[in-house]
Amino acid sequence: MIKLNEHYTEIGNNYLFAEVARRVKEYKTAQPEKQVISLGIGDVTQPIVPAVIEAIHKATDEMANAATLRGYAPYEGYDFLIQAILKHDFVDRGIDIAADEIFVSDGAKSDTGNIGDILGKENLVAVTDPAYPVYVDTNKMAGRNITLLPCTPANDFVPAFPEKPVDVIYLCYPNNPTGTVLTKLQLKKWVDYALEHQSLILFDAAYEAYISQPDVPHSIYEIPGAKKVAIEFRSFSKTAGFTGMRAGYTIVPKELTATTSKGETLSLNTMWLRRQSTKFNGTAYIVQRGAEAVYSSEGQKQIREVIQYYMENARIIKNGLEELGLTTYGGVNAPYIWTQTPNGQTSWEFFDLLLNQAQVVGTPGSGFGQSGEGFFRFTAFGNRENTIEAVRRIKNLF
């Protein structure tokens, strides 16, 4: 008899963005003449930059020739990409990371979802609330107990330490969905907490490229001691428009260990390589060459322009909402604007109002966790024209 992993019954059938898509589709079917603008799922709208496109074409041509064909990639990624990551994201920032601590993958979603594979079921897990749904869902699937750490205006979106010590803590900064950040000092307190309690911080830095203020850490490894307690996830999705290309990477420092019930101490770096080499077969060569080109001088210049374009959208949305008297957060070091819903509406009520009356799609805050109720997330990833039009329509509602 086939037995199910019963923990799968403890989560809903609908992933948040699937429910948003369902309601939008229903509306579009009923009102086919209406032009719906999405500032919802956080998918990019600007094309992939020329330096990356050129690198992918070149790599594709290599695959057409037996002499330059690339077959199975190294499980941990090609050295050309690892060296580019190492130099630009770490060495140039004065951060000491080794090449064999970097694992290239098909995206931060896969890695944040799969990292639990190497961790015991009995770990107590803390997740900031609201949060990217993958953290909670994947831990529920594994049968782990979860403690939520509320992040609201009351604590300035800085999570307080849990009452009872936890083993694993998910932190995402710049934050999805709130767009808020931690200063170096605020992040240092969490690193110190993890050092004291021998906990593991899973640090999701997918939005690092959007940081504009000086005191905001780009990597958790800027904090002394972090290599003993933290795994960091990075993504090319929002940095270089790779949502449809699929590439990211994860840092698992060699100093990081976990213990067995017999008191043995084992390396998480070794365990993650074992996981990746057994359940994953590398990221496409042509995509890795595209990711490498992100770090070229042309690539860097081109992606900075796209990021500035999106951040101007963020400014337009944030100013527009504030002119209406709505309180907003984020949008300065992150491509997300988190706003309180007007008149005490629930997140889904505001979602339906915006969809039905203004044909604007955002993401209901409650979909990210209970502390997101009464909030709403807008993304800056639209194009300029749609962003301006969406703000105009929202203003007309009030």
Add this chain to the structure above:
Amino acid sequence: MIKLNEHYTEIGNNYLFAEVARRVKEYKTAQPEKQVISLGIGDVTQPIVPAVIEAIHKATDEMANAATLRGYAPYEGYDFLIQAILKHDFVDRGIDIAADEIFVSDGAKSDTGNIGDILGKENLVAVTDPAYPVYVDTNKMAGRNITLLPCTPANDFVPAFPEKPVDVIYLCYPNNPTGTVLTKLQLKKWVDYALEHQSLILFDAAYEAYISQPDVPHSIYEIPGAKKVAIEFRSFSKTAGFTGMRAGYTIVPKELTATTSKGETLSLNTMWLRRQSTKFNGTAYIVQRGAEAVYSSEGQKQIREVIQYYMENARIIKNGLEELGLTTYGGVNAPYIWTQTPNGQTSWEFFDLLLNQAQVVGTPGSGFGQSGEGFFRFTAFGNRENTIEAVRRIKNLF
């Protein structure tokens, strides 16, 4: 305190092919002037066919334009690819599969590795021995008990039913590593077994494109009742040289269910979609367009030529070994030749002999499981010149 998934300590640190690579590297360092020929890991050597290359270039150009940019892909794959798969691999063969039973992924290795996510730890798992190491390793990582089903010349490589009923059975046909197949009647017996015991067959058909004989099923769904008991894995790696491109797909029929301890019956199709939408974010658009082109009439013609090229290599290796008096299996419906080692040597002894005396790399049978001891695997994925030279060198050893 960070607690490890302790099941990871129950498997070796070295994945089989990593150990092969280590010994080859050591030899090459010691003997830099020697030309080593690899008929080992099973990576392809022939370039990706023009139809696929052209499709990838075209798709890459779409990503350079805001109007045609593709962001996040559907979790289950693009409809254009699913429809091509459906028509060519199933409808045209008279097999009734629905579009929403097909899940495109970054390869069969990921899917055969991750499928266990939706299954309970308490399932008793049967794995043919020898087998692709992923089946055993991933189940050990999940803490499941494994029963081995020996496949040797004594049973003509047809696994016998386990003594005690099992819940999950891995079958790979055409088989890696033995290159042997099951006839329709032999596979039907396993489907009937699964129907009787309400077991799940995980059917790995990665080498389906290499079948040359008429009575060998290309899909388990050719067998009546199989949709109630089987998940099938397919790969573009060996069909179209995608080892470095990463694409495959998995069929999870909607009739397939698993039960909870409370006796509830749940759909594995729904659970797998939940798994994929939570821990995976789709396969790169440009790679999916490449996979679609495999099914074009040009693409089909071009990949058939490559497959015939490799199968001619298989014939050369098989004949060469048999001329030496070695007993061989496979190589007719599969790109693998499985041979008994000479003079009672262990698999690794024969590996070292071939590497040191003939500079030919193969894969030791014992690396695929205990029943593989005394056997050795050669792959037909080399180029013609190297394949002929490897056989010549082996002949000189005797």
